[in-house]
Amino acid sequence: MIECKNIAKTYSSGAGEATVLKGLSFKIDDGEFVAIIGPSGSGKSTLMHILGALDTPTSGSYLLDGKNVSDFSDDELADIRNKKIGFVFQSFNLLARSTVLRNVMLPLVYAGVSKEDREIKAKESLKNAGLDELHFYHLTNQLSGGQMQRVAIARALVNNPSLILADEPTGNLDSKTGEIVLDTFEALNKEQHHTIILITHEREVAEHADRIITIRDGVIVEDSKNTKKSK
Amino acid sequence: MKISDLFEEISLALLANKARSGLTILGIVIGIGSVIAMISIGQGASGSIQSNIQSMGSNLVEVMPGTQKSSGVSSGWGSSQSLTLADADAIAAEVPTAKAVAGEVSGRYQVTSKGKNTNTSVVGTVASYPVIRNVEIDLGYFISDQNVKSMSKVAVLGSGARDDLFGEGVDAVGQVIRIKGIEFKVIGVTKAKGGTGMGSQDDMIFIPLSTAQKFLVGNNYLSTINIQAQDAESMTELQAQVTNLLLSRHNISNPDNADFRIMNQADIVASASSITDTLTLLLGAIAGISLIVGGIGIMNMMLTTVTERTREIGLRKAIGAKRKDISLQFLVEAVMLTFIGGAVGIFIGWLASIAVTKFSGVATKVSLTSVLLAFGVSAAIGIIFGYYPARRAAKLNPITALRYE
Structure with a gap:
């Protein structure tokens, strides 16, 4: 479960101070599929970094599974990212010249999982992400964009995290492949009850989620159930 | 991160850029090789001068007019x-x-x-x-x-x-x-x-x-x-x-x-070795310079690698790599380069000293000390010249690293 209380983030530079987030509060329960939407400059990327434990808020508290992550050290944050968060990036960020399997096993390497277990978990995760077994030993740069994003999703899933953070996951894909990837997220949420936060600036993408949080200029302007979603 | 995983990561990284790794290693090979060869020539010369002096007679004392x-x-x-x-x-x-x-x-x-x-x-x-x-x-x-x-x-x-x-x-x-x-x-x-x-x-x-x-x-x-x-x-x-x-x-x-002076063999040997020691030192210093140049080559390659792999470092941090994991990866990578270079360099230096003996007749001697010294120096160069790039990699902010183009 995620709880944000009055989160603010201020960047200071030579030119002065810029407040990007101005006191955001919300809760996300386990098993929710939430989209955070907002135009560029709204602060959604900064929020994503805080939710992903890549950064800490200037003030306010961020509770992830009951732990206040906001005052963690660098290494403690790395540990949280490794065990509790799975990232899916717009540009996939896979290791080129490495096999699909190796990429998916990477978080487990840092978690100190044994070699045999790594392979079992990685294969299972790849199946859940919907990648054909045929590609497991291919190099990642031989794959199509859609396949690459499935590998990235598998990598995000492999440690069975409390939260999957997808940052514009369809941004580098054509609309048809994008649909397939979004369907994968929906399936993971419905069938395996993973908590998913989708960060995007596109309304059609956001409408795959059950709940949409809209932010603008560092504040939440709307937080509502997605009524348009069929079913 | 386990040691075996660390070495697997490093071997993959080095093999991914064979030409660059090879050329960087070559710099160390030349440095260590010339240190070994030069010191072997110096020590061989001092050995043969000493045995020449010994062959003039044993327990010999000479009295000469002043x-x-x-x-x-x-x-x-x-x-x-x-x-x-x-x-x-x-x-x-x-x-x-x-x-x-x-x-x-x-x-x-x-x-x-x-x-x-x-x-x-x-x-x-x-x-x-x-x-x-x-x-x-x-x-x-x-x-x-x-x-x-x-x-x-x-x-x-x-x-x-x-x-x-x-x-x-x-x-x-x-x-x-x-x-x-x-x-x-x-x-x-x-x-x-x-x-x-x-x-x-x-x-x-x-x-x-x-x-x-x-x-x-x-x-x-x-x-x-x-x-x-x-x-x-x-x-x-x-x-x-x-x-x-x-x-x-x-x-x-x-x-x-x-109105006379007395010299014994020990004095003669001592004065001869002080000359050959200076020679060895001089040759070693020349070779040492090429070793330092090789070390700078390592640092250059590691810095390029860190820049090139910024996004990768960002990703590794995002999925849970700690500072220690990243710095160790780059540091051990540099040490591995110098270690391979050191091993090959010792072999090449040894071959070179054999060739010198064969073609010029100058006696050479590869001593265990110079081999151990070369290994120690190459490992030290790896650590010294790998430390800065490794620290730079470890200090990268994952957010900026992920966005790096």
Whole structure:
């Protein structure tokens, strides 16, 4: 479960101070599929970094599974990212010249999982992400964009995290492949009850989620159930 | 992160860029290889000089006239006239630690045989000389006490002098040579010792001491008194006893004004090694420079790698790599490069020193110390030049690293 209380983030530079987030509060329960939407400059990327434990808020508290992550050290944050968060990036960020399997096993390497277990978990995760077994030993740069994003999703899933953070996951894909990837997220949420936060600036993408949080200029302007979603 | 995983990551990273890794390693190979080769040449030279000195005789102490304090240019033979045959006899009689004593006069002369001539060192000495100076006779005999007593005009040729005057391997015994125009009959030839350079006994010609004093020098002084000590331990004692004896014989009360000087083999070896040590140091320093250049090459490659792999570092941090994991990965990568380079460099340096010995005849010696030193230095270079890039990688902010284009 995620709880944000009055989160603010201020960047200071030579030119002065810029407040990007101005006191955001919300809760996300386990098993929710939430989209955070907002135009560029709204602060959604900064929020994503805080939710992903890549950064800490200037003030306010961020509770992830009951732990206040906001005052963690660098290494403690790395540990949280490794065990509790799975990232899916717009540009996939896979290791080129490495096999699909190796990429998916990477978080487990840092978690100190044994070699045999790594392979079992990685294969299972790849199946859940919907990648054909045929590609497991291919190099990642031989794959199509859609396949690459499935590998990235598998990598995000492999440690069975409390939260999957997808940052514009369809941004580098054509609309048809994008649909397939979004369907994968929906399936993971419905069938395996993973908590998913989708960060995007596109309304059609956001409408795959059950709940949409809209932010603008560092504040939440709307937080509502997605009524348009069929079913 | 486990050690085995760390090494797997590093091998993959190094293999991903074979050409660059190879060239960087080459820099270290050349550095370590030249250190090994240069030090082996230096140590080989010092080893062969020392064994040459040892071959001149064991437990040897030499007494020589002091430098002439009056005017004039010293001209070798008889330049300072302070030692006499009587001094040598007194040492033999009165110093108990002296096992054998041989006076000598020596100088360079033009020596001719039928149609050939050479300029070489002629040594006038006595029968005990071969024992003290390790001279072995190949053909014929060495000078006898009888020869010295009767002032015979006989000569014993060093093997090199024989080669110059009569040709290689010719039996010269019974032939005649002329030294300073005076005829001498050859009665023996010495065995080759193989020493090279100044003072090689192979190039000397030996004649009776009395003959040399009468016909070549024209006075009764000695240029050297060779003394063999009973054993290595008695050398210092012998030196002190000989000094005291000669000072009293020459009526000198202040040892600082002694008109002779005493050198033992240890002194000669020490002065020779100080020269070769300097040589080794110089060669090592030249090689060390190339090693530093190799190290800078490592740092350059690691910095390029860190920049190139910024996004990868960002990703690794995002999925849970700690600072330590990242810095260790890059540091060990640099150490691995230098370690491989060090191992190959030692092998190449060893081959090079063998080649130097084979083609130039200069003795070389690859010592365990220089190998261990090279390994230590290459590992240290990896750590020193890998530290900064590794720290830079570890300090990268994952957010900016992920966005890096």
